[in-house]
Amino acid sequence: MKRRIACLVLGLIVWTAPVALAAEGGLRPTAGVLPASAVAAAPEGVGAADFFVSIRGKDAWSGTLADPGENDGPFATVARARDAVRALLKAQKQPQRIRVVLRAGTYYLDLSLELGPEDSGTEQGPVVYAGAAGEKVVLSGGRRLENGRWGEVNGRKAWVVNVPEVKAGTWRFRQLFVNGQRRPRTRLPKQGEYRIESLPGYTGDFLRSPTKQFVHAPAARIDQRMVGF
Secondary structure (H helix, E strand, C coil): CCEEECCCCCCEEEECCCEEECCCCCEEECCCCCCHHHCECCCCCCCCECEEECCCCCCCCCCCCCCCCCCCCCECCHHHHHHHHHHHHHHCCCCCCEEEEECCEEEECCCCEEECHHHCCCCCCCEEEEECCCCCEEEECCCCCCCCEEEEECCEEEEECCCHHHHHCCCCCCCEEECCEEECCCCCCCCCEEEEEECCCCCCCCCCCCCCCCEEEEEEEECHHHHCC
């Protein structure tokens, strides 16, 4: 059975402690530390590991260095590190611990990160994914919106970002964060909910004759705070 780290706008995973993949594919915390002889060297405070991931890395590199160099360095994505772990597990003659350390930063996931039985270690040789000591690591299912500018919308000054996929209807999102803070989207009514008076064209069979419109009762609005929602 595979476990997925879902790629949703609302999904944020912050790692402050190591996570090990047990033999049965479960997730459990671990305090295990690899012996220095078994892993690549790392700067003081980062922790030793077989593979490193960094927002400044490249998936074409070996992933065995904690910091980027001229021609080698850490991986750029957790998925690339997972694939490297799979290859290392197949090459092992005896179970040994494998440790992946993620450097500080926010890693945006375009797809779900799947971890299955083939990614699991054993009790004697667990597979550990951990944030670097003292560094904040975030796995985000969100998407960074760039190239914004100040403009005017309906006569009001606003920060405008052009998102072609949204305009084309191929991508829809439900949450928006600005500088780490969730921002409410425009809505009607601004508070509470409309009370529905009728559903034009609705026959009673929602599956066969769905409706995309409704008529709200005049001056009738449910205030969520009043009804205790």
